[in-house]
Amino acid sequence: MPVSPMFNPGDLICFLPEIILTAMGTFIMVLDPLLNRRESKVYGTLSLATLAAAIVAAVYAYSQPGPAFGGMLIVDGFATFFRVLVLGVGILTILPSFSFLRRQQAETSEFHALLLFSIAGQCIMAAANDLIIIFIGLEISSIASYILAGYLRDDKRANEAALKYFLLGSFATGFFLYGVALIYGETGSINLSVVRAVVAGPDAPLPVMVGLAASLMFVGLAFKVSASPFQIWAPDVYQGAPTPVTAFLSAGPKAAAFAIFLRIFMTAFAPIGEAWAPLVWASALLSMTIGNFAALLQTNVKRMLAYSSIAHAGYVMVALASRSEIGTAAAMFYLAAYALMNVGAFAVVSHLSGKGEQYQSIEDFAGLAQKQPLTAAMLSIFLLSLIGVPLTGGFFGKFYIFKAALESHLVWLTVLGLLNSAVAAYYYLRLLVMMYFRDPGDAVSAAEPLTPALSAALILPAIGTLFLGIFPGWVLDFAGRSSSLVK
């Protein structure tokens, strides 16, 4: 594809979601001193409207699919899928944050502005077709998330989380950038399609150098998706960050990072797939095993879900390891299902956490089913989906991933992965046990009744999870059609 620096005004439509997000994010920050009201309702509602508008814009942009800005961006089904996904995660993050922020007396506009900026970065990542644009998107998303992780600035754990996330995240980005530089040096281009053509072509650069570049990018991206062995930061950050932010981190940035992971490795580095496949294979197995076995030992729910999130990253890595379009589609489906069930589960955690997030232990869920049957029922759906019980999205996600893996003859990875998911059942069941089989404790007795926003934050993902579990065809068909990526 020829790279032309020509600017075409029509291309702006392809960039509309990001424009809306950035403009509204800035507007919210400006509005704050003018309004002079410590009330997140206004900002929250504005953000919700912004995100909804951005979804419309993302879908509208897809009406003219194709590259934009001289091939730096590309609006294809894949990009649209992930844009809508991260925007949806944004909505599901804001809904439970109303009551959470009120409880922590931290209702400021920055929270919402930063969230919008971070999502804007993720939308760029989803649509980027150029290593520098990918890097810019990654940075926009990451810097905003570093601040969000430390948003409760009086909280020691949140500070620790933000610092850790920032330091290690910067390192990872450095690795990634190093890889980009190497690729540019070797191929003379940063456009993924061009890089692919050069790597596969007759004048291919030294395999060692391309391999080195791919490994460096792998390190950076594996960090962002919290895949082993670069997952060490995740438990501390997830535990320390404010719960709605944790929910966001575990779904939005992760999905976007997987989007670029898939795009880079399935296009630019697809020709050297044989070389990186063992790397992904090992990382997938390590992530699943470390995530699941470490989660078995946790007593803090957020920490447990953090390890579970590492394990789920491992499942998506299995899809990547299968190196096929079916695998890409399976990863897309899985990330959608995972976002719904995980954000939903965190919404319950944030609902129950109480003032100062004092209730985070698994014990604190005791008797939830007796006090708030609806909340418990919704969390059960999310947990069953995380376990992978049929008729939930999580089950079909796993099913498609392991089907793709078997088609690529990854028999051992499949067997070990499925056994892993049986191990995982244990720690999710512990929460179910608490909710249904125990009598109510302090946390549950102190829990506020569900607000309408919170109910929506629980019911919407629950419906989504069941929908993906009963009619997976709709989403999977779209993912399947979009998985071929522009090469």
Next chain:
Amino acid sequence: MNLLLLVLALPAAGFLIALALPRSSPASSRYWALALSLATFVGSLALLGWFDRSLAGDQFTVNLPWIASPEIRFHIAADGVSLWLVLLSTFLTPICVLISWNHIQSRVKEFYAFLLLLEFGLVGVFLAQDLFLFYVFWEVSLVPMYFLIGIWGHERRIYAAVKFFLYTMAGSVLMLAAIIYLYNRAGTFSYAAILDQLASGRLLFTPFEQMLLFLAFFVAFAIKVPLFPLHTWLPDAHVEAPTAGSVMLASVMLKMGTFGILHYALPLFPSAARRCAPWIAVLAIIGIIYGALVAMVQPNMKKLVAYSSVSHLGFVVLGIFSFTQLGLDGAVYQMLNHGITTGALFALVGLMYERRHSLAIEDYGGVATAAPWLSTAFLIATLASIGLPLLNNFVGEFLVLQGAALANFTWAAWASLGVILAACYMLWMYQRVFYGELTEKVRSHMPDLNLREWAVVIPLIAMMVWMGVYSKSFLDPVGKTTARVLEQTQVNVPYRVDLRMPARTEVSRAR
């Protein structure tokens, strides 16, 4: 509307409506569950009426598209074996509703909702004709049972519920891997299409592949049966479950395993199954004797009945792996018998627990004086369980032993030890509980059967007698289907040969 779809849809609809019933009125949940489970039972009786006994194949087929790619169809049908297992499930569900009437006092609405969901899952497992659908039902039935044990069980219920869930889950993920593998090779989840491809030789497995696939399926089923040494979840789950849970678990859920072996593991992987048969038969015999010996030393009535299940299910597995018509017929019949007899025993033990609030044998004594009718019912169930002629278990055990003797006389000789031991532990328990000195505690706590309890006991006992006296009415359709299974395992034997040899299509077509 298709009758089979109705039988499957009624419990599902019942579950959803039960969720919507008011929490404040437990009676509404009870009556709703009773009405709905009775309606489902009547529906399945109609199924029996319309069932064409002269056919071995699937009947009442419903085949609807569900997911387009990969193609997964909502394909259900009944054959001579699954028909009876569906009837067993729908027959026992109203009985479970009745025995829980007073026993379950907390979260009544959820209890009956889960019971109906369980019925839905169980019926679905027996009817599914699409491997994927089968797996879905298999897992779906796990969830309500987990909650039934965990919420309404006894002291160690949480341990038992989690153990039950994890054991089954660990087995079934391997089965899922095997199912996906089968799909990737055959290009379809349709069970009939896969069998067809196997029969015509279009789908060939190397012996090694076949063995691994067989084991993946078999382990999942063996955990559910449960086959020694995978049985350790069962005593915990049974003892801790509420009465209705124990009944459904023992009577129907364990049959998911034996049904799976018969319906899937054998026809799909016949030569691997035959090669493993001696080993599995030995495990089954160990289970028969071990279960009986352990049952003998149990101080707890429920645990005793639970271990007797391990022993009885050993007969079923032995019958299946005798690869004889008699053995297979006996195995299926024993599946039904065990469902009725052990269901009755668990129900009666549950009734006694409601009265005396103890499961320990030593807390009883002289019950026969205090509650003569209850004791009589228990005696009949006991005699059925030990295989007294004219009661149901006798027929099944006899057929199984006959089939086993045809295959290998030593097997039959060892297995018959289990029959003798059954008489020892059951009668000894009966003696200690129902005879002897009547203590004041038992007298004051042991009223005889009331009307609701009679309604539980009478159908069960009637079935024991009927199945013992006139087994022909049950065995006819069973025989047709088991003969087909045997034929499938015969026809496919050539797959043991090298991959490059031409498949013997003619032989397989000529049935």
